[in-house]
Amino acid sequence: SQELEQSPQSLIVQEGKNLTINCTSSKTLYGLYWYKQKYGEGLIFLMMLQKGGEEKSHEKITAKLDEKKQQSSLHITASQPSHAGIYLCGADTWNSGNTPLVFGKGTRLSVIA
């Protein structure tokens, strides 16, 4: 079965600093999703990556998928308190909306002033 390892498990950064969260798969990723969540609330879709070497950016968040499609990183530039939350990566085994995602355990991000 697909397993996703996320690192670090938790992260505390000072406001304005950059940070990176990693997601590593035991198998080839056909689709890799990044979500943000606050516990007890719904998931906020950030980005989806499908192609090896693909990179997407939205505001201050950049996600990359390596050429082998087994590792993805999420980079936040000049972090702000609004970035705080739990970041989850999810893997799509068939690159289809009709299959469930397997999730990593999440990275808890805290941003301090």
Added chain:
Amino acid sequence: GAVVSQHPSWVICKSGTSVKIECRSLDFQATTMFWYRQFPKQSLMLMATSNEGSKATYEQGVEKDKFLINHASLTLSTLTVTSAHPEDSSFYICSAGLGEKLFFGSGTQLSVL
């Protein structure tokens, strides 16, 4: 964009009672929906796959008689937690696929007293 609506957002119930959670795809049809559960500080775990017009597929370790899933139409799936106990207290979230993307409901926080 596509919207998945989940209701209620939170519910408190007495031990032994049943609770029904609804998941609706508001502007698209979903033949398949997914139900996840999340305990505090843990990742989302897939519980079951809800299939319109047929029986749900449950993940290993999930009691199908306890977590009743009904997907009677292309826009509605329901999860009923029967005879709820305190250990069923958790965050439940549904998702539905549209094309290559999965969209998530806002989740339901269940507390069983």
